[in-house]
Structure formats: structure tokens, C-alpha cells
Amino acid sequence: MNDLSSEDSPLAARLRGISGGLTKSEAVIAQWLILNEATLGLETGASIAAKTGVSEITVSRFLKRAGYKGLQGLKEDLQAALVHAHVSPSDRYFRLLDGEIGAILKRDADAVLALAHEVEKPAWPQAIDAIASADEVFVTGFQTIRGIAEDFARRLAIVRGSVRFLSPHDGGLVEWIPSFRRAEEKRCLVMVDMAPYAREALPIVQTARGLGMQVVVVTDELNTWASPETPFVFHVVTKVDAFLESTGPMTTLMNVIIHEVAGRAPEKARKRIKDWPPIMRGLGLY
Amino acid sequence: MNDLSSEDSPLAARLRGISGGLTKSEAVIAQWLILNEATLGLETGASIAAKTGVSEITVSRFLKRAGYKGLQGLKEDLQAALVHAHVSPSDRYFRLLDGEIGAILKRDADAVLALAHEVEKPAWPQAIDAIASADEVFVTGFQTIRGIAEDFARRLAIVRGSVRFLSPHDGGLVEWIPSFRRAEEKRCLVMVDMAPYAREALPIVQTARGLGMQVVVVTDELNTWASPETPFVFHVVTKVDAFLESTGPMTTLMNVIIHEVAGRAPEKARKRIKDWPPIMRGLGLY
DNA sequence: TGACGAATGATAGCGTTCTGTCATAATCTA
DNA sequence: TAGATTATGACAGAACGCTATCATTCGTCA
Known part of the structure; x- marks a missing residue:
């Protein structure tokens, strides 16, 4: 040897x-x-x-x-x-990553690293531009991933204004009723999706496209209906052999989108991040 | 495609x-x-x-x-x-993970792997037992991570019943008004927290403890107020040198909790997972 | 709306993989 | 050289993977 x-x-x-x-x-x-x-x-x-x-x-x-x-x-x-090999320089985690939960964490980490493939796509910076340069951004997502979409809308609003969460079933898309005053504005829809909600999600995307919006879809690895509808489709691995799919990597990709949008106007983003806490201070939350 | x-x-x-x-x-x-x-x-x-x-x-x-x-x-x-191939898969990954976004993804993945430390704690299985064996589980979280808590509540409810999202400011904790019929029931509060919301979070945890509930807190790396209040505190790294903190690893840890709770009664969890889609089919969502 | 063809799934059977148990072979020591 | 101990193998059984066959479902067209 x-x-x-x-x-x-x-x-x-x-x-x-x-x-x-x-x-x-x-x-x-x-x-x-x-x-x-x-x-x-x-x-x-x-x-x-x-x-x-x-x-x-x-x-x-x-x-x-x-x-x-x-x-x-x-x-x-x-x-x-x-x-x-490029995540942790030592084995200190791998010793703990034996067993079932360790295997799930490893697959989750794999899925996070695999997001690099999505960010590498030519469509990615175009999608970021679509979000960053829009006059208004709508965000939507349903059921068990609605929270990811809601948090994304709130957090995106920290780094840029005019972000709205869209609840199509509750509001019936009243947000999209045309307005003369804002007829020339650029609008963008960001949809967080997870199979099998095509029946609900697809008509919304088609309606948005029909109204001239750009649409960015962040979805799981099983989605095949989105690509024909918009060039901005980004997939996240969610199957990690757990009882339910993992939504962690999808949350991470939403955070990366926020980071990239902030990066399009970093001084403005920093100012907004700074301006927010004083406004919130009146709420007495911390 | x-x-x-x-x-x-x-x-x-x-x-x-x-x-x-x-x-x-x-x-x-x-x-x-x-x-x-x-x-x-x-x-x-x-x-x-x-x-x-x-x-x-x-x-x-x-x-x-x-x-x-x-x-x-x-x-x-x-x-x-x-x-x-001229470039090995390892080197290809290295190239993809080069640059600013790659660095963020690596830190996020590292934070996911680091969750193994939290899962390894003696308190972990006790916390899982507290959630799994409770007659009723309340879930709460605020502002920009409220979505994580809401999704967690919805998804936990897939694998076990009697899970409620708690919105203290909206509902004023009416869910906790004592009930004679349910006086002997075991209750558990799961709080998803991120600094700096201590002013809001701490009184809720103390109220829950005072009412005899077990409390599990999943929080970021800066939280120091939670440990004196409950033995079940689990920290997640959120600082990844992005404009905003990363919430992906926290989402992953919530998913691991769901998986572990499901694992306490796997046949029941599998049955619930199987029973849900037919009930949902009436909604016409897919 | 019904018929027909294509796509897909369920089941059973066959082949392969892995391992527990017991047997055999190899190695070491006195 | 013989006995004891360790290493290794054979075999059978359990588990898993793959696919042939037949049934069911879905989609398309008239």
C-alpha cells in the first residue's frame, strides 16, 4: 500500500x-x-x-x-x-451526519449547492433584471408553500418598493384590473410553485403573460408546464427522502433572488434596510 | 425543457x-x-x-x-x-460555486449541514416528543419569517392533527383561553424566531410556560433570551454575507422537525399523507 | 359523447444482491 | 507438528431491482 x-x-x-x-x-x-x-x-x-x-x-x-x-x-x-469537498474544510460535520437525519441534511445541502446550476443559466440575470426593473412586482404561491412566497414578498419589499403578495383565490386578481394612470408600467409576477398545483398555477401565469407581464417561476423538479409559458423557470430539488418534500432549498433560492435584486441597486437597498427599523420602532416589537 | x-x-x-x-x-x-x-x-x-x-x-x-x-x-x-471529461464533476462544481452567489450557496449549505449539531443535542428528541405527543400544537412566528411558521403549521398538520397557527397580535391569544373540557390536555408551542423580535416573542413564550405548555424555539444564532425560558432552543445560522439573512436553513430545520414528528408514528403519518389528496381533489387545484 | 389507440400502472415472476449461519481453511503459537 | 484461533467461504434466505403481461386510465378524434 x-x-x-x-x-x-x-x-x-x-x-x-x-x-x-x-x-x-x-x-x-x-x-x-x-x-x-x-x-x-x-x-x-x-x-x-x-x-x-x-x-x-x-x-x-x-x-x-x-x-x-x-x-x-x-x-x-x-x-x-x-x-x-468545497463546503466544509474539515470533517467535523460529517461525523454527525451519520444516520437518517444526517442523510436528509446532506441531500438538502446537495440541493442548495445544486442551485448553482440555476443561477448559471443565461435566463437568470434576465429574470433578476425583470424583477429589479419592474415598476411593480407581484408575488404568489399556494398552500403549503404560500409562506415561502409571503416571506419572499415581505423581504423583497425591504430591498425594493412596490411589491405585493397576490392571493388569487381570495382577491380574484383585482390587483390586475387595468389602470389608465399606470398603463405604461412594467410589471412582473414571481410565482413560487410546487407540483401538483398546475391547475391553479398555469391559468394565473397565462393571465399574467396575457396582460404583458414578465413571469418568473421558481418551482420543484417535477414541473414541466412552466417552461412553455415563460423563459424564466428555475428548478429546485425538493425530494430528499423525507416524509414530505424539503422546502429549504427553495427558500434559499428565493433569498438569492432578493440578494441579486438588491445587488442591482446596492446603495438603494442598503438605505432601505437602514430606513426600515426606525419606522418599525413605533410598533414596540423589540 | x-x-x-x-x-x-x-x-x-x-x-x-x-x-x-x-x-x-x-x-x-x-x-x-x-x-x-x-x-x-x-x-x-x-x-x-x-x-x-x-x-x-x-x-x-x-x-x-x-x-x-x-x-x-x-x-x-x-x-x-x-x-x-476534461473537467471532473468536482471541479465543475467548484467552478459553478465560484463567485459571490456561489459563496452564499456554500455558506447556506454549510449552515444546513451544521444543523446536525442541533439534532445531536440531548434536548432534540425530547423536543420532538413534546411536539409529537402534545394534544394540541400551536405554531407562531412574526414578520419576515411568519411564512416559515405558517408553512410549518400547514405541513405539520399533514402528518399530525390539532395544529394551529397563532397570530397573537391579530387574535390576542384567544386560542389560549382555558377550557374545562380540555383542561388536562398537553399543549406545545413551537416558535420560529429571528432577532430582533424579543420584545414580542418573550412575553408569548412566558405566557405559554405560565399556562403549562412546553415550548420549542427555533431561532437564529444571536438569540440569547430563549434559553432561560425553555430547554428546547435550537439555533440556525442565518448570516451568510448576503444583503439579508438566509432563512433557507431555518426552513430546512422546520422540515426536519416535521420528518421526526412523522417518524414517531410513521404509519399514521403515511396514512394522513395518503388521505389528504383525495380530500383536496374537490378543490380542483390539479 | 363514445370509441379507439396510446400511455401508464399493477402484479407477479425472475434475477441479482446482501448477509446470517455454519463449515472449512489458513495462520500462529507452543 | 498439533492444536487453537482467526480468516474466509458456501449456502440459503431475505430483500431489492427490473420487466413481461394484462388491465386501467387518459387523450384524441369523429
Whole structure:
């Protein structure tokens, strides 16, 4: 094992660090795993056994001894190392991230990092411009993610004015009745969506488009109805193998939108952030 | 699907190139695969089916139609693409996470992973028990994070009954007027808090404690008033060097609470999750 | 609105994977 | 060299993954 690169992967470091030394079979398995790290994703216990000349149960025992929950656990670790290498410089969290809740947190963190793909899209800065430059911004969202939309509307209003939450069922879209005085204004709708609310959401988006608004949709990974309606559709991974979908990464993306809109006029945003607390002080809330 | 990045991965290009268009289910699967490309190594046909809401055989048919020899064939293709890529997936992630927004996402992801510390606390399972075993759960939160609390109340109500959102300023705590019929019931208050709302939050927590309720507070990293009032205080990092604090990790922790409460009675939670859509179908929302 | 075709799902069966239990082989020590 | 201990393997069973077949649902068209 001494002939391996000094620049160890986490896998190599971990296998090398097994206390008590390795038996002959274990050494063979460890070396094979390290040399074939790039393609471990495709292997099974049986295929590793076949390639190393030991039995399947020996492979299984070795992985357990190495601290993995079987080959699946090793694969999950490799995946996590790939994604999280740039998040935390130390292993201090990963020790705690064993178990079911840890797995959910890791997938949530994966989903947050994966937002980088959405922000990288050419449509992203155009969507930010649509929101930042609109004379009025409407925000809507339904049922169990209505809160995300409401918080977004409140928080977006901190960094720019003329933001309204829209409750189509309650208000029947009276906010969109045409006004002569404001006929030339640019308006933008931001919709926070989660399948399967297409029946409600799609007509609203189509109505907004019909009225000349730009529409930005932030939605989950299953939404396919939004793309034909507007170029500004951004997906968030919500399935994290929990009882319910995760809404944390979607909240994070809404916060990033606010940050980017504030970044379009940073001095104005800073002034608004500063001006707000004194106005609120009369409420006696803190 | 037209909103995807112009810099398509081979997988995205291949799925996009399927002639004859996609059916509704196929479009969902294709989009999900593209959005989750980084973690496909860990998926099975069954797990993809579960996450996309289609059946396993539909996933299998789609992969065949896309020219893969099943999921295994897709994984082999991904692996081969990995070997031939000039930039490794890890480096690609690094490049995406470069820059200001990438830094924010990394800090957000780090804050999500750091939630493992809160979940590890001895108080955590006791807090989950307090919520799960209460006869009635009240949920409250204010201003720009009121939406997180409202969504939490709605979603917690999916997995257990007798959950109420509390709006103290609107309702003046009428929900807490004593009732002889329910005098012996165990009640629990869950408060989502963010500095600087101590002036409003603290009296509510003290009132709840005085009325014999258990209180769980989920709050940001600056809160110091909560710990003397209740043993169940969980902190979330919200400072991510953005214009405004991030509420994504807090949303994630609320989701973890829901998951854990559901886990205290999983069959009941699954039944409630299953029973809800038919009731909702009358609304015509999807 | 009804019929027809396409899409999709349920179920069962087959193949593969993983591991518990017991047996065998290898290694070490006296 | 023999006995004891440890490492490893064989086998069977449980669990999981995938798909063929048939049924059901959905969408389109007349």
C-alpha cells in the first residue's frame, strides 16, 4: 500500500487508517477499491468479489470494518465527498451526519449547492433584471408553500418598493384590473410553485403573460408546464427522502433572488434596510 | 425543457434529442434526471419512480426509449463521460460555486449541514416528543419569517392533527383561553424566531410556560433570551454575507422537525399523507 | 359523447444482491 | 507438528431491482 500517491483521496485515507492492520484479503480489496475509485459507482459487492478473487461476504465484512454501511454507504460517502469537498474544510460535520437525519441534511445541502446550476443559466440575470426593473412586482404561491412566497414578498419589499403578495383565490386578481394612470408600467409576477398545483398555477401565469407581464417561476423538479409559458423557470430539488418534500432549498433560492435584486441597486437597498427599523420602532416589537 | 443551460451535459443533450417529443410522464422523468445528474449513481429505478411520481416500468421504458440499457446503462454512460471529461464533476462544481452567489450557496449549505449539531443535542428528541405527543400544537412566528411558521403549521398538520397557527397580535391569544373540557390536555408551542423580535416573542413564550405548555424555539444564532425560558432552543445560522439573512436553513430545520414528528408514528403519518389528496381533489387545484 | 389507440400502472415472476449461519481453511503459537 | 484461533467461504434466505403481461386510465378524434 506504500506505493500509493501521497495525495490521498478521502477513501484512501480512510482505508489506510484502519487500525490493527489488514489481513491478506482485506489488503487486496482495499487496494482494488483505491485503484478503481472512479468506477466504484457501477460496482456491486458481487462484482468486486469477482474481480478481487475473494468472496462477497468478505467484501461486505471489510466495508463494515472500514466504517461504511455496506457498499451503498461507501458510494454515498464518495458522492458526498464529491459535492461537499468545497463546503466544509474539515470533517467535523460529517461525523454527525451519520444516520437518517444526517442523510436528509446532506441531500438538502446537495440541493442548495445544486442551485448553482440555476443561477448559471443565461435566463437568470434576465429574470433578476425583470424583477429589479419592474415598476411593480407581484408575488404568489399556494398552500403549503404560500409562506415561502409571503416571506419572499415581505423581504423583497425591504430591498425594493412596490411589491405585493397576490392571493388569487381570495382577491380574484383585482390587483390586475387595468389602470389608465399606470398603463405604461412594467410589471412582473414571481410565482413560487410546487407540483401538483398546475391547475391553479398555469391559468394565473397565462393571465399574467396575457396582460404583458414578465413571469418568473421558481418551482420543484417535477414541473414541466412552466417552461412553455415563460423563459424564466428555475428548478429546485425538493425530494430528499423525507416524509414530505424539503422546502429549504427553495427558500434559499428565493433569498438569492432578493440578494441579486438588491445587488442591482446596492446603495438603494442598503438605505432601505437602514430606513426600515426606525419606522418599525413605533410598533414596540423589540 | 428549453430553459436548460446552453452548456448541456451529454445526458441532457441526449434526453433533449429524443425524437417524437416526450409524453407528460417522460418529460417529468427527463427533467428529474437532468436536475439530479450529480447523484444518479445512488439511484435505482424504484427510487427514481418514487421521486418522480411515475411507476417503475415507466422509468424503465423511458430509459430504453432514450437508448440506454436500463438505469445501469445510463450509469455506465455517465461514468464513461466522467472519464472523458476534461473537467471532473468536482471541479465543475467548484467552478459553478465560484463567485459571490456561489459563496452564499456554500455558506447556506454549510449552515444546513451544521444543523446536525442541533439534532445531536440531548434536548432534540425530547423536543420532538413534546411536539409529537402534545394534544394540541400551536405554531407562531412574526414578520419576515411568519411564512416559515405558517408553512410549518400547514405541513405539520399533514402528518399530525390539532395544529394551529397563532397570530397573537391579530387574535390576542384567544386560542389560549382555558377550557374545562380540555383542561388536562398537553399543549406545545413551537416558535420560529429571528432577532430582533424579543420584545414580542418573550412575553408569548412566558405566557405559554405560565399556562403549562412546553415550548420549542427555533431561532437564529444571536438569540440569547430563549434559553432561560425553555430547554428546547435550537439555533440556525442565518448570516451568510448576503444583503439579508438566509432563512433557507431555518426552513430546512422546520422540515426536519416535521420528518421526526412523522417518524414517531410513521404509519399514521403515511396514512394522513395518503388521505389528504383525495380530500383536496374537490378543490380542483390539479 | 363514445370509441379507439396510446400511455401508464399493477402484479407477479425472475434475477441479482446482501448477509446470517455454519463449515472449512489458513495462520500462529507452543 | 498439533492444536487453537482467526480468516474466509458456501449456502440459503431475505430483500431489492427490473420487466413481461394484462388491465386501467387518459387523450384524441369523429
